[in-house]
Amino acid sequence: MGIVDLSDVPLIDAHAHPFLDCRPETVEDWEELFTLYKSVHEMPPGKKTYTVDGRPATVLIALLCRELAQIFRCPPEEALARRRVLAQELDQYTGMLFRDIRLQGMVVDFAFPALQRADFRTCAGVPVWEVIRIEPVIDELWRQRLDWETFLKRYRDTLADRLKQARVVGLKSIIAYRSGLSLEDCGFAGFKRAFTSACEENQPVPKLVRDHLVLEAITLAGEYGKVFQIHTGFGDVDIKFDQVRPSLLFPVLKEKRYRGVPVVLVHAGYPWVEEAACICRALENVYLDFSFLNPYVTFHLEEILGRIISIAPLNKIMYGSDGFNVPEMNWLGGKLARRSLESLVGRLVDEAVIGADYGKWLAERVMYKNAEELYGLDL
Numbered sequence: 001m002g003i004v005d006l007s008d009v010p011l012i013d014a015h016a017h018p019f020l021d022c023r024p025e026t027v028e029d030w031e032e033l034f035t036l037y038k039s040v041h042e043m044p045p046g047k048k049t050y051t052v053d054g055r056p057a058t059v060l061i062a063l064l065c066r067e068l069a070q071i072f073r074c075p076p077e078e079a080l081a082r083r084r085v086l087a088q089e090l091d092q093y094t095g096m097l098f099r100d101i102r103l104q105g106m107v108v109d110f111a112f113p114a115l116q117r118a119d120f121r122t123c124a125g126v127p128v129w130e131v132i133r134i135e136p137v138i139d140e141l142w143r144q145r146l147d148w149e150t151f152l153k154r155y156r157d158t159l160a161d162r163l164k165q166a167r168v169v170g171l172k173s174i175i176a177y178r179s180g181l182s183l184e185d186c187g188f189a190g191f192k193r194a195f196t197s198a199c200e201e202n203q204p205v206p207k208l209v210r211d212h213l214v215l216e217a218i219t220l221a222g223e224y225g226k227v228f229q230i231h232t233g234f235g236d237v238d239i240k241f242d243q244v245r246p247s248l249l250f251p252v253l254k255e256k257r258y259r260g261v262p263v264v265l266v267h268a269g270y271p272w273v274e275e276a277a278c279i280c281r282a283l284e285n286v287y288l289d290f291s292f293l294n295p296y297v298t299f300h301l302e303e304i305l306g307r308i309i310s311i312a313p314l315n316k317i318m319y320g321s322d323g324f325n326v327p328e329m330n331w332l333g334g335k336l337a338r339r340s341l342e343s344l345v346g347r348l349v350d351e352a353v354i355g356a357d358y359g360k361w362l363a364e365r366v367m368y369k370n371a372e373e374l375y376g377l378d379l
């Protein structure tokens with residue numbers, strides 16, 4: 001196996017969320033933190049089944065315990081108890097984890113889970129940039145029962161105010177959790193009609209209105225020279241799973257008026273990563289990050305990165321963790337990404353597909369340079 005040493009390469013996490021000062025104790029607690037069943041708190045206690053035969057029900061948690069044991073230099077069965085003690089000083093503990101993966105910065109969506117920005121910035125200990133999620137803005141304005149003109153003006157003004165802030169590097173949509181990615185451009189008249197009739201009948205925000213507001217947001221991000229992130233692929237039980245394939249976005253993304261705005265397919269549309277990679281290949285302004293699938297796919301990451309890297313241009317692929325709840329998710333994501341890239345690039349060098357220099361350059365692009373360039377991060 002060719003040796004490509006990536007141990008000195010810094011990382012930028014191109015998509016993450018705040019973590020909380022929470023104190024999981026047991027394997028069951030850890031499985032619950034990373035669960036995609038969601039709505040778990042509404043489940044009767046007896047119905048929770050995060051461990052099986054007293055063991056982690058997912059490879060993710062089993063692997064996490066082993067990795068923590070390595071950094072703590074203790075047996076895996078003692079790792080969670082050690083974590084409980086060390087994480088009492090969360091800032092210091094997070095600092096240790098982030099130094100271990102050479103993390104230099106993060107692009108964060110603060111809409112989930114809710115945590116004060118200032119607290120998180122202190123705790124993260126690395127520079128933090130922000131993307132503004134548009135759905136909470138839409139939902140809040142909808143609750144105010146405004147007429148369509150006022151609604152649209154306030155929507156634009158709110159997003160514009162945020163986009164003017166230096167540490168805000170873009171907007172983000174999770175319409176995949178609302179009405180899905182088949183965006184219909186109903187034009188201004190269609191928006192007005194859909195808005196007014198839903199409002200009169202006291203309905204929730206209709207699909208045509210959401211679609212139009214996403215398109216408005218893409219345009220606005222472009223006007224301020226910033227980036228538009230859109231969730232693609234799986235997420236959790238609330239996702240519109242039949243409406244999340246990246247190819248659903250293709251008709252809109254290829255329209256001339258959006259071709260000047262950088263759009264990031266967040267989560268690389270997993271499990272439809274080839275669709276995301278093909279769109280990046282076909283449209284000059286489209287990028288992807290492989291957050292969420294990393295670290296959730298654990299040992300499978302190398303194979304998935306191979307499928308992405310084989311087709312997507314190398315300036316368009318970004319590392320991300322989608323970390324939330326606990327800093328271990330960002331940390332494990334970083335460890336797996338570095339390891340998988342080392343192994344993948346080593347194999348490609350071995351098979352004479354690329355040279356060692358090119359391999360290292362490729363990994364540097366994916367691990368931090370692409371995010372630094374695209375989001376204009378001042379490290």
Ligand SMILES: [Zn+2]
Nearest residue numbers: 016017109322
């Ligand atoms: Zn996310």
